[in-house]
Amino acid sequence: MEVNGVTIKDIAQLSGYAVGTVSRVLNDRPNVSDAARQRVLAVVEEHHFKRNSNAKHLKQQSSSGVAIIIKGSRNMLFADIVEHIQALLRDSGYPSTVYYLDEDHDEVEQARQVCRERRPQGILFLGSNLELFRAAFQPVRVPCVLVTNSAAGLGFANLSSVSTDDARAAREAVERLMALGHRKIGIIGGCMEASNTAYTRFLGVQQAFAEHGLAFDAERQYEISRFAMSSGYEAMGHLLDRMPELTAVFAMSDVQAVGAIRALHDRGLGVPEDISVVGFDGIELGGYVVPKLATVRQDAETMARRSVEILLRQVCEGEGAVHELIPYRFLPGESTRELREERA
Numbered sequence: 001m002e003v004n005g006v007t008i009k010d011i012a013q014l015s016g017y018a019v020g021t022v023s024r025v026l027n028d029r030p031n032v033s034d035a036a037r038q039r040v041l042a043v044v045e046e047h048h049f050k051r052n053s054n055a056k057h058l059k060q061q062s063s064s065g066v067a068i069i070i071k072g073s074r075n076m077l078f079a080d081i082v083e084h085i086q087a088l089l090r091d092s093g094y095p096s097t098v099y100y101l102d103e104d105h106d107e108v109e110q111a112r113q114v115c116r117e118r119r120p121q122g123i124l125f126l127g128s129n130l131e132l133f134r135a136a137f138q139p140v141r142v143p144c145v146l147v148t149n150s151a152a153g154l155g156f157a158n159l160s161s162v163s164t165d166d167a168r169a170a171r172e173a174v175e176r177l178m179a180l181g182h183r184k185i186g187i188i189g190g191c192m193e194a195s196n197t198a199y200t201r202f203l204g205v206q207q208a209f210a211e212h213g214l215a216f217d218a219e220r221q222y223e224i225s226r227f228a229m230s231s232g233y234e235a236m237g238h239l240l241d242r243m244p245e246l247t248a249v250f251a252m253s254d255v256q257a258v259g260a261i262r263a264l265h266d267r268g269l270g271v272p273e274d275i276s277v278v279g280f281d282g283i284e285l286g287g288y289v290v291p292k293l294a295t296v297r298q299d300a301e302t303m304a305r306r307s308v309e310i311l312l313r314q315v316c317e318g319e320g321a322v323h324e325l326i327p328y329r330f331l332p333g334e335s336t337r338e339l340r341e342e343r344a
Contacts, residue, residue, distance in 0.1 A: 071127030143314030170204030232259025
């Protein structure tokens with residue numbers, strides 16, 4: 001949107017507010033402070049910016065807002081992020097449609113189908129297999145953002161990303177266990193061929209073991225699981241059967257960790273008395289299980305906000321790809337303890 005050389009991006013820069021805020025003001029949407037609204041409107045008046053209502057009407061007729069493609073219907077972190085995303089899009093005047101896929105389905109093919117049938121203005125992906133993007137993303141021309149995975153190495157001008165440094169965070173989670181004296185550590189994670197998240201976090205696990213001079217036997221210490229509580233439960237049982245001497249578990253998602261804690265309870269083992277457990281994501285549920293889960297907390301609200309801001313800049317201004325890492329935080333919880341004696 002541009003009049004007399006002045007764009008929404010220019011208004012955002014001159015007013016000091018985000019593109020999404022400017023869009024909400026121009027669309028007369030709620031959830032904007034009086035100060036922000038007054039400042040944006042003052043800049044609009046000063047620079048004689050006028051919205052092209054005919055262009056907006058045509059744009060709304062020819063597109064279906066923003067598509068949100070979620071890979072993993074039971075991922076509680078995604079549910080939290082999507083709630084924030086939909087609210088932000090709604091406040092900015094963009095309708096959204098959510099598409100849920102199973103963990104082993106092809107999100108790129110889904111995006112191509114959505115583009116053919118719905119003509120979205122942009123697409124947000126939660127959960128992704130980067131190999132599918134490398135192989136088949138090229139025909140997708142609308143602005144897109146990967147949320148929770150990095151697309152920095154893919155090189156598509158219309159594909160941005162907002163993510164956590166998964167490798168570093170996973171390494172820190174394992175090193176936290178090692179600092180408590182644990183060496184016999186099992187890992188519950190996703191299928192690395194289907195999940196870039198699982199692959200990247202696995203690299204972090206390997207780095208932690210290597211940096212501490214410890215051998216890591218993936219065939220024995222790594223159990224593949226879907227990102228679901230029931231799968232975490234089953235995976236914990238398999239790990240115990242193979243490695244009864246383990247003293248700690250790192251699960252690559254909180255829902256897997258919650259399932260693992262239940263499995264340990266059903267085997268007569270206490271957390272953290274017998275086995276320490278660390279998760280990943282920082283979902284609300286982790287703060288209410290007993291014991292409170294130690295975990296890597298991803299900032300769902302910030303990830304949602306930056307993803308929407310980046311997408312709307314691409315939609316409104318045609319900006320190129322942007323790749324951001326959002327800081328994470330380790331929550332110590334109550335599910336780990338210092339190891340004083342090795343379990344037999």
